[in-house]
Amino acid sequence: MIELKGIRKQFGSHVVFDDIDLHLERGEIIVIVGPSGTGKSTLLRCINFLETPDAGQLTIGDLSLDATSATREQILALRRRTAFVFQNYALFANKTALQNIAEGMIVVDGIAKREAYARAREILERIGLADKADAYPAALSGGQQQRVGIGRAMAANAEVILFDEPTSSLDPQWVEEVLGLMKQLAAEHQTMIVVTHEMQFAREVADRVVFMDQGRIIEQAPPAELFSHPKDERTQQFLRKILAANVV
Amino acid sequence: MHALDFDYMLGLVPILLGYLPLTLEMAAAGMACALILACLLAVIRVTRLPGLNAFALLFISFFRGTPLLVQLFLFYYGLPQVLTFLVAINGITATILGLTLHFSAYMAESIRAAIVGIDRSQTEAALSIGMTRAQLMRRIVLPQATRVATPTLMNYFIDMIKSTSLAFTLGVTELMGATQKEAAGSFLYFEAFLVVAVIYWIVVEALSWVQKWLEQRLNRAYQR
Ligand SMILES: Nc1ncnc2c1ncn2[C@@H]1O[C@H](COP(=O)(O)OP(=O)(O)O)[C@@H](O)[C@H]1O
Ligand SMILES: [Mg+2]
Numbered sequence: 001m002i003e004l005k006g007i008r009k010q011f012g013s014h015v016v017f018d019d020i021d022l023h024l025e026r027g028e029i030i031v032i033v034g035p036s037g038t039g040k041s042t043l044l045r046c047i048n049f050l051e052t053p054d055a056g057q058l059t060i061g062d063l064s065l066d067a068t069s070a071t072r073e074q075i076l077a078l079r080r081r082t083a084f085v086f087q088n089y090a091l092f093a094n095k096t097a098l099q100n101i102a103e104g105m106i107v108v109d110g111i112a113k114r115e116a117y118a119r120a121r122e123i124l125e126r127i128g129l130a131d132k133a134d135a136y137p138a139a140l141s142g143g144q145q146q147r148v149g150i151g152r153a154m155a156a157n158a159e160v161i162l163f164d165e166p167t168s169s170l171d172p173q174w175v176e177e178v179l180g181l182m183k184q185l186a187a188e189h190q191t192m193i194v195v196t197h198e199m200q201f202a203r204e205v206a207d208r209v210v211f212m213d214q215g216r217i218i219e220q221a222p223p224a225e226l227f228s229h230p231k232d233e234r235t236q237q238f239l240r241k242i243l244a245a246n247v248v
Numbered sequence: 249m250h251a252l253d254f255d256y257m258l259g260l261v262p263i264l265l266g267y268l269p270l271t272l273e274m275a276a277a278g279m280a281c282a283l284i285l286a287c288l289l290a291v292i293r294v295t296r297l298p299g300l301n302a303f304a305l306l307f308i309s310f311f312r313g314t315p316l317l318v319q320l321f322l323f324y325y326g327l328p329q330v331l332t333f334l335v336a337i338n339g340i341t342a343t344i345l346g347l348t349l350h351f352s353a354y355m356a357e358s359i360r361a362a363i364v365g366i367d368r369s370q371t372e373a374a375l376s377i378g379m380t381r382a383q384l385m386r387r388i389v390l391p392q393a394t395r396v397a398t399p400t401l402m403n404y405f406i407d408m409i410k411s412t413s414l415a416f417t418l419g420v421t422e423l424m425g426a427t428q429k430e431a432a433g434s435f436l437y438f439e440a441f442l443v444v445a446v447i448y449w450i451v452v453e454a455l456s457w458v459q460k461w462l463e464q465r466l467n468r469a470y471q472r
Contacts, residue, residue, distance in 0.1 A: 050372050076378055084376035090369035093470055094392045104377035107387060136470040156377050 001026055002047075002160055002191070007056035007067070009042055016042045017215035020056070024160070027189035031202040031223070034212035035238060040195045043212070044162045047193070048082040049075045061159045080108060083153035087165040089145040091137040091152070097144075098124065098133040101151045108156075120155060127151045127181055143174025147181055154185070161185070163194040199242060203227060211235045253439050260430060260443045267426040268447065274340060274422065275409040278347030282408075283401070285348060286355035290393075291385055293360050304356070311353035317414055320346040324418045339418035347411060351404050358400040362393035395466050402459040406452050413448075423447065 002024040009016045016039040024030060032040050045051040046067075047058065053067035060081045065074045091100050102120035105111040111119070124130045127147045137145050146166055153161045166182070167175045179201050186192065186205045196202065202209050203223045210220040211232075218232050230236045291297075292304040311319065324342040328335045337345075366389055374384040394401070416425035423444060431440035 048376055050376060076380065079376060079378040082376070084373070086369055086373060088369055090367075090373035092370055092373065092388050093367070094388065094395075103387070104379070107383050108378040134472075136472060138471050152373075152377065 001059065001061065002193075003057070003059040004047070005057040005059075007043070007046055007058070008054045009039070009046055009051060010054055015215065018055075020215075020217060022210070022217070024191060024193070026159070027191055028207050029186050029190075029192045029194070029205055030208045030210055030220075031206040032193065032195045032210045032212055033197070033199075033202065033238070033242070034218075038212050039215045040212055041164050044084070044164050044193065044195060047160075047162055048079050048084055050084070080156070081159045083156040083158035083161045085146070085149050085153050085161060085163045085166045087169050089137070089142070089149045089169070091145055091148055093137055096134050096136055097129060097140065097148045097151075100137070100148050101155045104152065104156050120151075123151045123154050126154070126184075128177075141174060142170045143177045146170060146174070146178045150178070150181055150185070154190075160191040160193060163192060163196065165195055165197070167196065167198060197242060199227070211238065213238070252442075253436055256434065256436055257439050257443050260440060261447075263430065264423060264426055264444060264447060267421065267423045268451070270340075270420075271409065271412050271423040272451075274343055274347070274412045274415065275405065277344045278351065278408055278412075279405050281344065281348040282352040282355055282404075285352035286359050287390060287394075289352060289356035290359035290363060291390075293356065294363050295381065307349075308353040308356055311350050316346060316350045316411055317417065319350055320414055320418060339415060339420035342418055343412065343415040343420060346414075347408055350411075351408055355397075355401055355404055358397045358404075359393055362396035363389055365396060366392050395469060398466055399459065399463050402455070402462065406455050406459075409451060409455070410448060 002022075004020055004022040007020040007022075008018045010018075020043060022030075022043075032043070034040055042051055046053040046056075047060075049070070052070075056067045058065055058067065058078065060078060063074070063077055063081060065078065070078075092103060095103060098117060098120050101123050102113075102116040105116035105119060106113055109116075121130070121133065124133055127150060129144060129147055129151070132140060132144060132148075137148070140148065146169075150161075150166070163182070167178050170178060175198075179198060182192070182194070182201070183205055194201075194206075206223050208220055209223045209226045211218045211226065211230075211234075213234050218234055219226065219230070226235070227239065230239055289304045289308065292300045293308075320342060323346050324337065324339060328337060370388055371384060374388050375381075379387070412422060413424035415422050416428055419425075421429065427440050427444040431437045434440065
């Protein structure tokens with residue numbers, strides 16, 4: 001179970017959001033949509049303290065912490081319970097695909113190298129890159145790099161995987177293979193929070209779609225409901241725009 | 249003016265080459281220590297480690313801001329007068345110490361620049377999987393930064409080899425000191441110093457080859 005309560009974040013005098021509540025059950029998949037600059041990335045980054053929230057409570061599984069008094073140990077524990085998939089992949093350039101996936105298991109979880117590599121190979125199989133084990137990121141296509149990025153997140157055995165626009169940097173021809181892998185994870189009931197503009201993905205995979213605008217959660221509902229009967233004026237406007245763009 | 253005494257020069261070569269190992273050893277030891285110290289200083293500077301950052305800035309400023317020869321005299325002749333337990337410091341140790349401190353100040357700045365040049369998202373990725381800052385530095389950032397900085401660091405190593413010649417002012421009989429003694433015995437100063445110049449030159453040229461080869465290899469690294 002994941003619970004955010006009263007999360008607040010500001011940069012200087014600019015308040016990105018000041019009171020975000022969000023609740024997820026284990027195995028739930030939510031997609032966050034909204035105009036850019038609304039605070040979607042910042043919210044994801046607050047969940048694993050890549051940005052330190054200015055206020056609020058976070059609960060992930062058996063770990064609860066208060067943003068203002070979180071200790072170093074709590075933050076590390078929080079990060080072990082979450083995994084992040086970045087828009088620009090953010091693979092370790094000095095590590096092969098296999099090492100990128102095994103790194104966290106070896107360094108963070110203290111799993112013996114042999115064992116970690118064996119598990120990393122299994123993950124490479126699952127993400128369809130068994131033949132790329134020894135390739136460095138620079139030798140991989142964007143789609144392959146992002147699949148390794150997802151593989152690295154899978155290796156973390158996290159309670160929740162956070163995806164920040166995982167397909168937005170990809171050339172169009174690689175988008176499907178990455179979405180396909182995410183659907184595969186969804187089918188295995190991996191808890192996920194996904195920020196994306198891929199409405200078709202949201203429709204197919206999300207248990208719930210959350211619409212954010214100007215630092216607020218405006219409304220949230222199962223995709224069928226939110227897409228066909230958006231309640232708020234701002235949601236309607238946003239969907240009109242994005243669906244028009246998606247059709248083209 | 250007299251004609252060059254070639255026989256003398258040829259005879260001098262094997263004698264002087266006998267002192268080359270000491271020169272190279274001092275440079276190698278200085279380089280190894282300087283690399284470690286430079287990495288520490290660079291990490292302190294990049295992370296702005298409270299307290300230590302100001303010290304690192306002062307350290308770098310001092311050792312870049314004063315001549316190596318002055319630093320060597322300070323360690324060898326000066327310091328033992330203040331810190332009496334250093335009376336036993338010999339010329340070789342003082343030279344290695346001086347080279348280490350002097351060059352680490354320069355190298356720290358190259359490594360710092362290389363660290364800053366590494367894409368920030370890798371840092372975030374490492375933190376996101378629960379690595380500590382120390383693990384991030386050791387496993388992800390420093391390996392890449394030292395590769396980026398390697399050509400520059402090689403230049404400092406070459407510079408360091410040449411700078412070992414200052415050790416003769418501390419009474420160390422290394423390549424330069426030996427030449428000085430030979431020349432003083434034969435009065436053939438031009439011949440003697442020409443031979444030692446060529447020896448340094450060949451060593452440096454050989455290293456420049458290694459440097460080029462390394463650079464090509466490093467450019468290919470992480471690409472396959
Ligand atoms: N590190 C930062 N420093 C200052 N302002 C930031 C920073 N990160 C994000 N912002 C600001 O916070 C707001 C929300 O940004 P972001 O979370 O990236 O939005 P989204 O992901 O929804 O496009 C924007 O106004 C952005 O300019
Ligand atoms: Mg964003």
